Amino acid sequence: MFGLFKKSGKKKKAVRVLADLDGNALNVSDHVISLRYELGECLILETESGLVYKSLKSGKQVSWAKMIDASTDRQKVKKIPKSENIDIQSS
Numbered sequence: 001m002f003g004l005f006k007k008s009g010k011k012k013k014a015v016r017v018l019a020d021l022d023g024n025a026l027n028v029s030d031h032v033i034s035l036r037y038e039l040g041e042c043l044i045l046e047t048e049s050g051l052v053y054k055s056l057k058s059g060k061q062v063s064w065a066k067m068i069d070a071s072t073d074r075q076k077v078k079k080i081p082k083s084e085n086i087d088i089q090s091s
Helices: 082-090
Strands: 031-034 041-047 050-055 061-063 077-079
Touching (some): 031 050
Antiparallel strands (some): 031 077
């Protein structure tokens, strides 16, 4: 009648950016420290079901969706810089 209940044309999908709590971009094969599920140090992997965090200690895998912090929409992980990855692997 007055155009109050018109359907909008296109709905925009919210694009989630994979980022740690500090806002650093995360990519496949990055090393991170998990702040949930007692995973410890993890590696980001891409599987058939999507992105997962694989614990280097236990081998347990957790979906990236379970690691989202509700208040910030970022991942509950902290990225380990590449220089520290080399030191850890050589030990």
